[in-house]
Amino acid sequence: MAEPASIVYERVSKKFFTLPGETRALHEVSLVVSPGEFLAVVGPSGCGKSTLLSITAGLIQPTSGRVLVGGTEVRGVSRRVGYMFQQDHLFEWRTCEQNVTIGLEVQGKHGEETHRFAVSLLEQYGLGAFRQHYPRQLSGGMRQRVALIRTLAVDPEIMLLDEPFSALDYQTRLSLQDDVHSILRQAGKTVVLVTHDISEAISFCDRVVVLSRPPGRVKVDLAIRLTCEKRTPFLARKAPEFNEYFDRIWGEIEITA
Amino acid sequence: MSAMAAVSPEHAEFIRRVRWRRRSILGVQVALLVLFFGAWEGAVFYRLVDPLIASSPSRILTTLAKLHRDGSLYQHTLATLLEALAGFGLGVLAGIGMAIVLWWSDYLSRVLDPYIVVLNAVPKIALGPLFIVWLGAGITAIIGMTLAISVIIMLMMVWTAFREVNPEKILLLRSFGATRLQVFTKVVFPASMPTIIAALKTAIGLSWVGVIVGEFLTSTQGLGYLIVYGGQVFNLHLVMMSILVLSAAAAVMYQALAYLERRYLAWKG
Ligand SMILES: Nc1ncnc2c1ncn2[C@@H]1O[C@H](COP(=O)(O)OP(=O)(O)OP(=O)(O)O)[C@@H](O)[C@H]1O
Numbered sequence: 001m002a003e004p005a006s007i008v009y010e011r012v013s014k015k016f017f018t019l020p021g022e023t024r025a026l027h028e029v030s031l032v033v034s035p036g037e038f039l040a041v042v043g044p045s046g047c048g049k050s051t052l053l054s055i056t057a058g059l060i061q062p063t064s065g066r067v068l069v070g071g072t073e074v075r076g077v078s079r080r081v082g083y084m085f086q087q088d089h090l091f092e093w094r095t096c097e098q099n100v101t102i103g104l105e106v107q108g109k110h111g112e113e114t115h116r117f118a119v120s121l122l123e124q125y126g127l128g129a130f131r132q133h134y135p136r137q138l139s140g141g142m143r144q145r146v147a148l149i150r151t152l153a154v155d156p157e158i159m160l161l162d163e164p165f166s167a168l169d170y171q172t173r174l175s176l177q178d179d180v181h182s183i184l185r186q187a188g189k190t191v192v193l194v195t196h197d198i199s200e201a202i203s204f205c206d207r208v209v210v211l212s213r214p215p216g217r218v219k220v221d222l223a224i225r226l227t228c229e230k231r232t233p234f235l236a237r238k239a240p241e242f243n244e245y246f247d248r249i250w251g252e253i254e255i256t257a
Numbered sequence: 258m259s260a261m262a263a264v265s266p267e268h269a270e271f272i273r274r275v276r277w278r279r280r281s282i283l284g285v286q287v288a289l290l291v292l293f294f295g296a297w298e299g300a301v302f303y304r305l306v307d308p309l310i311a312s313s314p315s316r317i318l319t320t321l322a323k324l325h326r327d328g329s330l331y332q333h334t335l336a337t338l339l340e341a342l343a344g345f346g347l348g349v350l351a352g353i354g355m356a357i358v359l360w361w362s363d364y365l366s367r368v369l370d371p372y373i374v375v376l377n378a379v380p381k382i383a384l385g386p387l388f389i390v391w392l393g394a395g396i397t398a399i400i401g402m403t404l405a406i407s408v409i410i411m412l413m414m415v416w417t418a419f420r421e422v423n424p425e426k427i428l429l430l431r432s433f434g435a436t437r438l439q440v441f442t443k444v445v446f447p448a449s450m451p452t453i454i455a456a457l458k459t460a461i462g463l464s465w466v467g468v469i470v471g472e473f474l475t476s477t478q479g480l481g482y483l484i485v486y487g488g489q490v491f492n493l494h495l496v497m498m499s500i501l502v503l504s505a506a507a508a509v510m511y512q513a514l515a516y517l518e519r520r521y522l523a524w525k526g
């Protein structure tokens with residue numbers, strides 16, 4: 001299994017150009033995410049959270065500044081980075097098993113061993129019985145878990161999660177947060193989680209960054225220290241410090257609506 | 258479904274009812290067919306209608322048997338089938354090929370967009386005389402016309418399907434480092450499969466139109482030729498027979514596509 005890597009953002013700015021003008025999405029974002037750290041990014045809509053993840057994954061290039069993953073600059077799509085979206089985007093024409101191996105196929109790594117690894121992940125996370133099922137036969141929570149395993153199967157050092165729970169109903173969301181949290185901790189990944197849900201940010205991550213109104217820049221950078229016996233997202237909500245953090249972050253987010 | 262075992266008495270009852278319904282539908286379908294031909298035959302037999310104008314099932318069968326004996330039935334059917342398959346097949350390949358090129362190059366697709374729209378709007382049958390002049394009277398002109406009809410519909414439908422593939426699905430694959438070719442083979446094409454099969458069904462129907470009109474215009478063989486010839490010599494038995502054979506051939510072809518659909522779209526359930 002790959003060792004977690006660090007991420008360094010050095011004065012990352014991004015402008016999008018359209019005929020009427022330009023949109024400034026990010027403004028000089030500088031951050032360091034340590035190996036194995038779980039970082040939450042919150043902020044008002046349109047402040048560039050998704051853009052930041054896309055830049056980290058190498059899907060788009062920053063207008064200025066640079067991103068280093070494990071010490072090397074990101075140029076083009078990086079295989080060290082896994083990306084999980086709000087929608088699961090499972091391929092309806094592929095079975096569960098064929099869905100989780102798609103990344104391996106694309107990267108030319110689909111062999112006996114990697115296939116066994118992907119299937120073992122399915123089994124480990126309670127989807128063993130659904131290997132031959134098609135996505136339409138799965139519940140929303142199961143689908144999102146398959147999507148997570150699809151990304152884990154290529155064993156990236158860094159996981160980017162863009163509002164991965166927001167499309168789910170409340171109960172599924174709570175239980176999946178716990179599952180995904182323990183899966184990612186076990187696998188020892190560095191995580192950047194983008195969310196609109198302040199409780200999720202505090203309970204899921206070691207650190208919360210609040211971005212300002214667009215163009216996003218780092219407004220607050222807050223380490224989360226909770227006293228609870230077991231650090232699962234569910235139990236974290238019961239920690240005495242939880243509400244304090246919540247109020248602090250709530251006060252910092254400039255709602256644009 | 259037939260291999261399904263009942264899990265409870267109520268379930269058994271449910272299965273029984275579903276099967277009964279299916280059988281009754283098939284039964285009514287067959288009965289309708291028998292009734293139709295029976296009424297036709299009866300109406301002609303009792304001279305309610307003139308057999309010269311309405312023909313009749315028995316006279317059609319006699320004509321069929323005659324053409325079967327002298328072998329011309331197969332010559333004509335084969336000719337039409339060949340033209341239809343060739344025009345359809347080439348049209349499908351060319352249409353999908355062009356759709357791939359247009360998907361690949363956004364610039365080219367924008368350049369060509371208005372021309373394709375115009376080409377789609379032109380009634381292709383109006384081009385018939387041109388094809389005859391350019392490709393020579395006979396089979397090549399007919400195939401050319403069938404191709405012209407099927408290629409445009411395939412291009413339009415498949416190209417639209419390619420463009421409507423969820424861009425986030427493509428982004429997801431790109432996040433794994435997929436090349437453009439991989440994006441096409443692993444997302445764009447399979448995601449478009451339902452539309453491609455729908456397009457095939459539409460194109461095969463239009464191909465028959467192309468072939469028959471082509472044969473009307475220029476040919477010395479084929480079912481379309483028999484229809485025109487039968488009309489000219491006032492042999493409506495021959496006309497009706499050709500139409501029935503044509504319908505049978507079209508139905509078989511459509512079923513082949515339906516099989517393809519069941520096979521490749523099993524995931525839709
Ligand atoms: N490809 C693009 N072309 C042009 N503008 C873009 C593009 N992608 C994003 N933008 C713009 O950049 C800004 C930031 O977008 P981004 O999606 O990163 O915001 P976000 O913080 O993720 O918002 P949300 O919370 O609504 O998901 C927005 O104003 C958006 O309209």
Ligand SMILES: [Mg+2]
Pocket residue numbers: 049050051162
């Ligand atoms: Mg976003």
